[in-house]
Amino acid sequence: MSFFPATLENLIDKFASLPGIGRKSAQRLAFHILSLPDSEAQAFADAVTTAKSSVHCCKICQNLTEGDVCSICTSDRRDRSVICVVSEPRDVLSIERGHEYNGLYHVLHGVLSPMSHVGPDDIRIKELLQRVADEEVEEVIMATNPDTEGEATAMYISRLLRPFNIKVTRLAYGIPVGSNLEFADDATLNRAIEGRTEI
Amino acid sequence: MSFFPATLENLIDKFASLPGIGRKSAQRLAFHILSLPDSEAQAFADAVTTAKSSVHCCKICQNLTEGDVCSICTSDRRDRSVICVVSEPRDVLSIERGHEYNGLYHVLHGVLSPMSHVGPDDIRIKELLQRVADEEVEEVIMATNPDTEGEATAMYISRLLRPFNIKVTRLAYGIPVGSNLEFADDATLNRAIEGRTEI
Numbered sequence: 001m002s003f004f005p006a007t008l009e010n011l012i013d014k015f016a017s018l019p020g021i022g023r024k025s026a027q028r029l030a031f032h033i034l035s036l037p038d039s040e041a042q043a044f045a046d047a048v049t050t051a052k053s054s055v056h057c058c059k060i061c062q063n064l065t066e067g068d069v070c071s072i073c074t075s076d077r078r079d080r081s082v083i084c085v086v087s088e089p090r091d092v093l094s095i096e097r098g099h100e101y102n103g104l105y106h107v108l109h110g111v112l113s114p115m116s117h118v119g120p121d122d123i124r125i126k127e128l129l130q131r132v133a134d135e136e137v138e139e140v141i142m143a144t145n146p147d148t149e150g151e152a153t154a155m156y157i158s159r160l161l162r163p164f165n166i167k168v169t170r171l172a173y174g175i176p177v178g179s180n181l182e183f184a185d186d187a188t189l190n191r192a193i194e195g196r197t198e199i
Numbered sequence: 200m201s202f203f204p205a206t207l208e209n210l211i212d213k214f215a216s217l218p219g220i221g222r223k224s225a226q227r228l229a230f231h232i233l234s235l236p237d238s239e240a241q242a243f244a245d246a247v248t249t250a251k252s253s254v255h256c257c258k259i260c261q262n263l264t265e266g267d268v269c270s271i272c273t274s275d276r277r278d279r280s281v282i283c284v285v286s287e288p289r290d291v292l293s294i295e296r297g298h299e300y301n302g303l304y305h306v307l308h309g310v311l312s313p314m315s316h317v318g319p320d321d322i323r324i325k326e327l328l329q330r331v332a333d334e335e336v337e338e339v340i341m342a343t344n345p346d347t348e349g350e351a352t353a354m355y356i357s358r359l360l361r362p363f364n365i366k367v368t369r370l371a372y373g374i375p376v377g378s379n380l381e382f383a384d385d386a387t388l389n390r391a392i393e394g395r396t397e398i
Contacts, residue, residue, distance in 0.1 A: 004292070005265040011250040014243050018228050027289060029217050033247055034254055034263070041251040044213050045244040048232055051210035052240040055233055064233070066204040090226060093203070 008034070060131070062107040062124045064089045072105060079103045081138040085128060085157065087111045087150060095143065103141075106131065111144055111153040125157060132164050139167040146173060207233070259330065261306040261323045263288045271304060278302045280337040284327060284356065286310045286344060294342065302340075305330065310343055310352040324356060331363050338366040345372060 004012070008030060015026035033041055057063070058070035061083075065071070072078060072092075082103030086092055092105050110123040132140065140161055144150035158168045173191035175184050184192070203211070207229060214225035232240055256262070257269035260282075264270070271277060271291075281302030285291055291304050309322040331339065339360055343349035357367045372390035374383050383391070 004288075005250075005254050005263060007246070007250040007253045007265060008263060011246045014246040019231050020224060020227065025219060027292075028219065030250065031287075031289065032218050033251060036251070038251065041247055045247040047206070047210045047213040048240055048244040048247070051204075051206040051229065052232060052235070052237065054206045055204050064204060064207060066206060088230075089203075090230065093226075 057107075057109075061105045062109060062127060063092055063105055064107075077102075081136060082141065083128070083131065083137055083139070084141045084143050085154075086143045087123075087145060087153070091143065103139075108144070108153070111149040112156055113149050120156065123153075125160065128157065129160060132161060132166065137164075137166055139169060142168065142170045146171070256306075256308075260304045261308060261326060262291055262304055263306075276301075280335060281340065282327070282330065282336055282338070283340045283342050284353075285342045286322075286349060286352070290342065302338075307343070307352070310348040311355055312348045319355065322352075324359065327356065328359060331360060331365065336363075336365055338368060341367065341369045345370070 011030040011033065012023075012026045015021055015029045016023050018026075021029070033044065036044070054066050055064050056066075058065040058068075058073055060069055060073040063070045063072065079102050083106050084095060084101060084103055085106045085108060086095070087108050087110060089107055089109075092107065095101050095105075106124070106128045108123040108125065108128075110118055112118060112120065112123065128140075131137065140157075142154035142158060144154045154170055158170075161168050172195055173188065174195055175181065175188060175192045181189070210229040210232065211222075211225045214220055214228045215222050217225075220228070232243065235243070253265050254263050255265075257264040257267075257272055259268055259272040262269045262271065278301050282305050283294060283300060283302055284305045284307060285294070286307050286309060288306055288308075291306065294300050294304075305323070305327045307322040307324065307327075309317055311317060311319065311322065327339075330336065339356075341353035341357060343353045353369055357369075360367050371394055372387065373394055374380065374387060374391045380388070
């Protein structure tokens with residue numbers, strides 16, 4: 001026997017199907033929705049449908065956008081000779097937050113992962129190669145995550161880029177700024193020593 | 200500068216306005232929504248509007264329901280002489296889960312809280328008194344939470360019920376089943392000794 005009305009159970013199910021939301025949190029969120037004024041609940045529902053229907057991938061860099069081409073690809077203040085390759089749209093945000101990088105991006109929408117059956121054709125590698133072939137790109141920075149899959153994806157793509165004879169680089173490994181040597185793991189510390197720079 | 204399209208930012212804002220959802224989680228949820236098939240995203244939005252429009256309070260016990268009267272109030276297998284008073288609809292679920300209680304409920308939709316400006320008229324106390332006056336109630340069990348506000352609410356309502364000359368009881372305090380004396384706090388342990396029963 002279910003103790004909640006069917007439509008409420010349905011809403012709880014929907015929230016519980018989101019990543020990182022358990023049954024208890026889903027209940028809490030559903031009760032919160034019911035406690036909202038009608039207009040706010042409607043605004044929430046509308047936000048879901050509007051975002052879903054109007055957001056799609058930039059046809060150049062594959063980042064999320066509402067128009068055909070995203071604001072970074074259309075900007076004339078960007079260095080068009082460098083492409084930074086990331087796995088997810090949120091990674092673009094992380095790099096932009098630093099206000100250091102001024103080139104373009106390419107979003108793969110995933111990483112190669114044989115375990116999850118994600119192969120080269122499932123992520124936007126073809127589109128990247130096309131850009132490098134068509135545009136005057138001088139450098140591609142591989143900025144996938146420093147884990148096994150991100151690493152393998154970076155290696156795979158860098159091999160594909162070799163024939164184009166351009167510079168392919170990888171984000172530096174090392175100790176995080178503001179961290180403490182005591183807490184750095186061995187692999188990171190070894191990489192930091194390997195990649196040491198002159199001062 | 201915002202790095203996401205406006206409708207996506209809006210969706211992230213909406214998720215971030217939910218209780219217990221921070222900015223990072225909201226982003227994650229919004230990206231998840233975008234990754235869903237159109238039909239599933241639409242189903243999510245529909246679940247919000249449908250639940251909001253069809254769920255309201257049972258006119259007897261104030262629990263959430265889709266009809267006029269909830270399934271517990273209409274059931275003929277329930278003991279109609281006992282009313283268990285809880286503060287929130289989810290508390291009904293907690294008690295039902297135990298399969299021990301067989302009476303009716305009354306949901307207050309809050310507790311008295313001078314700090315948050317919640318007074319007796321802001322929660323469903325009037326409706327409870329009306330029920331006790333109209334129906335043949337023999338016992339009211341105060342099952343508000345064992346915290347300061349729940350306690351104060353239970354005391355306040357029990358005083359209002361005194362003129363009706365019915366039994367008013369409170370959930371037992373004591374050590375939780377399966378717990379360990381070592382971890383019980385002093386207040387709980389004292390209440391457990393006070394409320395000891397013969398075996």
